[in-house]
Amino acid sequence: MTTRRHLVALAAAVASGALGSAAWAQDVIKIGEINSYKAQPAFLEPYRKGMELAVDEINQAGGLNGKKVELVIRDDNANPGDAVRVAEELVSRERVDVLAGSFLSHVGLALTDFAKQKKFFFLAGEPLTDKIVWDNGNRYTFRLRPSTYMQVAMLAPEAAALKKKRWALVYPNYEYGQSAVATFKKLMKQAQPDVEFVTEQATPLGKVDAGSVVQALADAKPDAIFNVLFGADLSRFVREGNTRGLFQGREVVSLLTGEPEYMDPLKDEAPNGWIVTGYPWYGIQTAEHRAFEAAYRAKFKDYPRLGSVVGYSTIKSLGEGIRKAGSTDTEKLIAAFRGLSVSTPFGPITYRAEDHQSTMGGYVGRTKNDGGKGVMVDYRYLDGARYLPPAAEAKKLRPAE
Incomplete structure (x- = not known):
């Protein structure tokens, strides 16, 4: 009898613990976040801090709807296969309510397909490839950052205004770089029919042979250069280009280079006069940005990078979507995100119903080496809505649901 009472008591305790765990789970909204933290720390360490700030707020x-928010973070090792594996783990074992994240475009595409196959909500915060919302778009995936097409479309008028005929192209040889160059060619041909592309240097991601690339570009004798390299590849390219005089007397139009993640490491090698997209945090005086910067500095004792804005806005977007849906049910979230308005450090944005792309914009300006530190000058914010195809056209770019 004593043994039996002990067993009954033990069973009751186990049941109570299980119920307590379930009750706790019901009080938490889990966001499963997947990213290339080890491979791209310059962007993703600030990104993680931005997420943490938003979760705290x-x-x-x-x-959200009376429940606390919890981040469950995994590294994808910059590998699509690993990203899908950890996504499966987050959904099946960790029981997350939504998925978010990814940085590299090919990894983002793998997660986009995972969301479609599993019918699970996914917010792609950073990957820029247009395929996420167009060619490979699906009802379960939304994207925050302005896409490759949008950012190139912001730069193309500036490039065309230079009236340079012979252009050289240099880019990382994967989805993001390939699509950026394809869009640049298309938009430049439309704006300047006589434009020539005299050489293309497609380099392995993270493994640029800067000396050979710079020499090949110089040999082609271009009037101007369109660059899509970023991170450590950009630093090597700039250093070698400065050493060999590649940029002297040549205009350079460069995607992402004005982001402090990539500008700051250049230090006194930062180039002058490049036309870039970026994030001049030090000069943005809007009320939304001042509030964000003050909160970020108070928490981390550091200034924000673009990754900080993207991480913060990713979580804020999920928060607004879940609040509007009143649930983390996938179909309710999809309905809530279509046309969802969100306040971000860059001002209000909207997730378009037709292609699930947000209207977040970006800053375009020129680089300046200011006493050994690279900054952006003569910059302006461009509303992302102006650089997207009309809604009806965008809808045609997506597969039928």
Whole structure:
């Protein structure tokens, strides 16, 4: 009898613990976040901090629909296969409510397909490939950052205004770089029919042979250069180009280079006069950005990078979507995100119903080496809505649901 009572008591305790765990789970909204933290720390360490700030703000305000928000973060090793594996783990074992993240475009595409196959909500915060919302778009995937097409479309008028005929192209040889160059060629041909592309240097991601690339570009004798390299590849390219005089007397139009993640490491090698997209955090005086910067500095004792804005806005977007849906049910979230308006450090954005792309814009300006530190000058913010195809056209670019 004593043994039996012990067994009954043990069973009751186990049941109570299980119920307590379930009750706790019901009080938490889990966001499963997947990213290339080890491979791309310059962008993703600030990104993670931006997410943490947004989660703190949401939880301090009472959470979402009465529930606290919790981040469950995994590294994808910059590998599509690993990304899908950890996504499966997050959904099946960790029981996350939504998925978010990814940085590299080919990894983002793998997660986009995973979301479609599993019928699970996914917000792609950073990967820029247009295929995420167009060619490979699906009802389960939305994207925050302005796409490759949008950012190139912001730069193309500036490039065409230079009236340079012979252009050289240099880019990382994977989805993001390939699509950026394809869009640049298309838009430049439309704006300047006599334009020539005299050489293309497609380099392995993270493994640029800067000396050979710079020599090949110089040998082609271009009037101007369109660059899509970023991170460590950009640093090597700039260093070698400065040493060999590649940029002297040549205009350079460069995607992402004005982001502090990539500008700051250049230090006194930062180029002068390049036309770039970027993030001049030090000069943005809007109320939304001042509030964000102040909160970020208070928490981390550091200035924000573009990754900080993207991470923060990713979580804020999920928060607004979940609040509007009143649920983390996938279909309710999809309905909530279509046409969803979100306040971000760059001002209000909207997720378009037709292609699931947000209207977040970006800053375009020129680089300046200011006493050994690279900054952006003569910059302006361009509304992303102006650089997207009309809604009806965008809808045609997507597979039928």
